[in-house]
Amino acid sequence: MTEVTEFLLNRHSEPRLQAPAPDQHTLERALACAARAPDHALLRPWRYLVIEGDGRNALGDLFAAGCPDASTPAELEKARNAPLRAPMVIVGIASPKEHPKVPEVEQVMSAAAGVSFIELALQDAGFGVMWRTGAPAYSPIVHKGLGLSEGESIVAFLYTGTVISEKPAVPRPEVAEYVERWPG
Numbered sequence: 320m321t322e323v324t325e326f327l328l329n330r331h332s333e334p335r336l337q338a339p340a341p342d343q344h345t346l347e348r349a350l351a352c353a354a355r356a357p358d359h360a361l362l363r364p365w366r367y368l369v370i371e372g373d374g375r376n377a378l379g380d381l382f383a384a385g386c387p388d389a390s391t392p393a394e395l396e397k398a399r400n401a402p403l404r405a406p407m408v409i410v411g412i413a414s415p416k417e418h419p420k421v422p423e424v425e426q427v428m429s430a431a432a433g434v435s436f437i438e439l440a441l442q443d444a445g446f447g448v449m450w451r452t453g454a455p456a457y458s459p460i461v462h463k464g465l466g467l468s469e470g471e472s473i474v475a476f477l478y479t480g481t482v483i484s485e486k487p488a489v490p491r492p493e494v495a496e497y498v499e500r501w502p503g
């Protein structure tokens with residue numbers, strides 16, 4: 320068992336985060352891991368935005384403006400404050416390209432794989448990470464505010480920072496519950 324596998328068998332998300340955010344060196348290494356994602360035809364169909372500091376308030380304004388279910392002031396405030404749950408939010412954007420052999424779904428999966436690699440690299444460096452989406456990820460208002468082009472989509476809001484307190488362990492299914500040999 321390699322250290323990588325041992326790490327994967329123990330990694331978990333953390334929702335309760337505070338400053339400091341990942342330092343520049345750690346962040347750059349984690350973002351470089353995104354370019355190691357499997358990528359059919361090497362289309363590089365992804366890009367990322369790094370948001371911290373006051374940028375999170377601007378993101379919160381977009382969340383509030385783009386949240387169709389938030390109608391009461393309390394719900395709007397909750398949406399507005401959502402990006403403040405961590406000192407840094409990395410937005411993972413799928414940016415599919417026209418290609419005769421690579422359908423859009425494969426390109427979105429490549430973007431998701433890249434997000435996963437960033438998450439793992441940041442966790443490996445000791446930071447807490449939580450991959451979130453929710454209604455803001457699918458809001459045209461949020462897309463426009465973040466500068467997405469036609470055809471692009473948000474695959475992740477990766478919240479990251481220093482863990483305040485660890486969440487309770489998430490139960491993991493046994494391998495046999497989700498794997499079979501085929502043909503039996």
Ligand SMILES: Cc1cc2nc3c(=O)[nH]c(=O)nc-3n(C[C@H](O)[C@H](O)[C@H](O)COP(=O)(O)O)c2cc1C
Pocket residue numbers: 330331332333449450451452453474489
């Ligand atoms: C595409 C995607 C979107 C997600 N969106 C949310 C979300 O909006 N809110 C949330 O609580 N968890 C969300 N999750 C799940 C968490 O990131 C996390 O994986 C889950 O809480 C299980 O924790 P674990 O990573 O420790 O297994 C999402 C996961 C994925 C892959």
